[in-house]
Amino acid sequence: MGTNVLPIFLVRTYLAPASDYRTFVDVTTIADDLAVFHHGLSTRRLEGLRPDTAYEFSGASIRTLERPGGELLCRFATVNDVHFGEVECGRMDGRSDGPIQRRYSHETPHPELMNQTAVREIAAIDPIAVFVKGDLTLDGSDEEFAAFEACYRPAFGESLHVVRGNHDAYHDQGRYDRDLWVELPGICVALMDTVIATETTGAFTSDQIAWLEDRVAATDCRVIVMGHHQQWVDGKRSDDYFGLHPDSSDELDRLTARHTNVLGYTAGHTHRHRLRRMPCGAPTVEVGTIKDFPGTWAEYRVYEGGVMQVVHRVSEPEALSWSERCRGLYADFGMHYESYALGSLDQRCFVFPDRES
DSSP: OOOOOOOOOEEEEEEGGGGGSEEEEEEEESSEEEEEETTTTTEEEEEEEOOOEEETTTTEEOOOOOSSSSOOOEEEEOOOOOBBBBBBEEEEEESSSSSOOOOOOOOOOOHHHHHHHHHHHHHHTTSSSSEEOOOOSOOOOHHHHHHHHHHHHHHHHEEEEEOOGGOOOTOOOOOTOOOOOOEETTTEEEOOBBBOTSSSSSSSHHHHHHHHHHHHHHTOOOOEEOEEEOOOOOOOOOOOOSSSSHHHHHHHHHHHHHHHEEEEEEOOOSSOOOOOOOOOSSSEEEOSSSSSSSSSEEEEEEEETEEEEEEOOOSSSHHHOOOOOTTTTGGGTEEEHHHHHHHHHHHHSEEEEEEEE
């Protein structure tokens, strides 16, 4: 299909002073009808685009996602690594290397700023459900859990579904430790507790795998499995793997291979966007953190013919300014955080393959 001139449907544009402009444009979001560009502290959001169509904008060539067939049945959203109680970003192992970013004492703390912005943007898509995939807090204190609830519960009520992460159980806390099975129009979501209390790493128990298998086998509906820890799929096999233990990861792969209605697995924990494949071929996905760069959450559009993941970067000016400050975190350790955390566009925005065809 030929390249078209990108139509200028500017629904919302935030403009920064010229001195704040970066020298490049990030294409942060692509959907079947939407493209969002960030240029430093400026955002351009273009809607009304045609599915599966090539466009150009400010030197960037893009193609909108192909729209799955049939009607749009529902939208839901996920967010992870929200970290209420955190006061600085970029510190590693107590060292002074950085750069380390902090908000001023008179400013809204960054977890509140970024999560309140995310809540407003998520609410604007009118989601049927919102799933929070762990690391609700810095250290699992009552005050931190209360701050999380005060931010998310009033907006989403009973449609909010929550599971803990490693930061929420370092002192053997048990809040949000239940596996949840949530049935939505056209999709079922299994939100799994992957936490090993007091540990950074994660795992599934045999009882959890049996619980998941029973529910997946009992439905003809498509299923997405979610948890906090990312799946191990390759590399060195180790009991100290930073994410989901290799044995548990293999169990999830084998279950997914047996049940082609399971579309894939999505997680947080790594503070990055990444798309890999299980040995059986199903996607295993990581969604970046909301609290610093790139400051993102994920929308899922469920059509009769398939499911689309669309990652959004929070774009209200104050939140965007904070996430831009965090692009260079961990530079003193030789890490290029912005490319690590943002990942590639096709790892953020895509349509899950249909495994039953």
